[in-house]
Amino acid sequence: MDNPFLKPFTTPFDCVPFELIKTEHFKPAILQLIAAAKQEIDTIADNPDPADFVNTIAAMDRAGRQLSIASATFFNLDAAETTDEIQQLAQELSPILAEYSNDIMLNERLFQRVKQVHDEVDTASLSPEETRLLDKTYKGFARNGALLSVENKDKLREIDKQLATLTMKFSQNVLQETNAYQLHIKTEEQLAGLPESILAAAKTAAQQRYLEGWVFTLHFPSFVPFMKYAANRELRKELYLASATRALKDNEYNNEGIVRDIVELRHSRAKLLGYGTHADFVLQERMASSPTIVLDFLKNLLVKAKPHAQQEIVQLKALAAKDGVSEVMPYDHAYYAEKLREATFDLSEEALKPYFPLPQVLEAAFDAASRLYGLVFELRKDIPKYHDEVAVYEVLENGRHKALLYTDWHPREGKRAGAWMTSYRGQWTEDSGQVRPHISIVCNFSRPAGDIPSLLTFNEVTTLFHEFGHALHGMLAETIYESLSGTNVYWDFVELPSQFMENYCYEKEFLRAFARHYQTGEALPETEIDKIVAASNFMEGYQTMRQLSFGLLDMAYHTGKLDAGTAIERFEKDIVHETQLYPDVQGTAQTPSFSHIFAGGYSAGYYSYKWAEVLDADAFSYFKETGIFNPDTAAKFKILLASGGTVDPMELYIQFRGRKPEPEALLKRAGLIG
Known part of the structure; x- marks a missing residue:
């Protein structure tokens, strides 16, 4: 079989030749590329020359690049354009790839060479980036079992294979449950309060299913507007329960057992590697270096945010009481919050949507990148795509190729919920010059309907800018080694570029430039x-409490708090109790x-x-002081973005800001302090 992954791509910029790829290509390609990558690793491990940075550390960074591109393509498609066949293949390939990763990390000959470089090479002879890569490589081995006994290495392999299978199954179960539900409405009386644009989309969804009436689903562009605008409380409750019981019902897609297994396996893995908990293991390589620091951070925010959140709920309850609602429930929040927003600010998200057509918002993001970093985005018609709805842009800087950017905006049955940035190829430097990255943004915004373009809520506008911030982090990468490039940074630093970009959505000067009515061209008043x-x-208090509940729940699972005898629902509700602002709904769990x-x-x-909100608020306050498009400030932030993981993130931030971040900027922006 002629397999496009097993020969050089002949496409522009060596991009993925999607039009040639079939599902049956992935398994043989990945298996063959694993074998080739293992040969590369064996060559490094068996090199008769003394180990040094070039023949060991740098050589490892180069190994397996074709495998990385093939596997990235496969898993990106599994997220954005999956099929039953791809999902089945993901279950099969995930443990194989986990095993391959372990074959490297547990290769004793290879580790001894890495250890030799780490122990013997004078770091004064290395560049800062080389020193950083050496440290990351050695820690990667040590943190993944290289120092274990043979018996424990075998245990680690088995744990990692199981985790790879379970996490994939978890994701697939959520997708199945999301796709399986529909709220089919046949009478107009049940649609009171819903805007015309939402009804049009629901009508289209029904027609696609060969049904009369209107269909609402658990996908974001359908679920959120229904919860926000539908006056029918019983139907809001029904949709809420469908969402809040996904993968919790007594059927083949129940994830409770999988959660227990994942938590236990992660805990066992951490203990095997000499850590108290999975959180201890993870946080050793984060800006927040311990569970204690994280929990103190979350609880300090909780103390500051809770009084504000409680006052917000008092206002919602007063509004709901006018409708005869004596006890406000979680499925009432979005509905009455929107009413309160309209009453307080005379501001309707739905009324704003005509001023935020998707193409216009995207152009605004491009304009911001141009003004900040000198980037230009040109639509390319000759780049292969995995779906007709995908668009591909060539990114240019001073007329030179910088990156490819793929955009995929609308929900499909084969696409998981949410929004994310990913890459098909990273960035690195070779003797012949730089290899530039291929970056992708995937979202779930409402589709165009007839002559009406995709119109974004303001929340979706900020989502687009958020993911675009991640994309800029990838596109601006300027490193030598791929494993330190772009978003390959500490996880609690990776959200800084994305959350930083959201700030522009609230700047009057910037909004004036692009918020225009899609029909008349009239500027947003x-x-x-x-x-x-x-x-x-x-509702910043409420939103903060919601985020804190997720953070506390995450830390509870990964600091060993889950007992075998405690039901998942009970455990969750006990952990997040302090953050809850509404009565409990039995039988639901996040x-x-x-x-x-x-x-x-x-x-x-x-x-x-x-954590990253503290960084982004502090960083943007610097732009506010100097000008939100100040070229000198932007040039310094561009260096931060381009540096990827080549510098410790706190050091990198101090180089940009001149000092450590201060949390006061976030608290002031959120209105939690005066």
């Missing part, structure tokens, strides 16, 4: 811009669909969203 800025802290920590990279790391 100044009064509405004032309202957006005034409402930027709306845990079984908490993909960030059980299928993503955020285990013992969910706190990093709030």
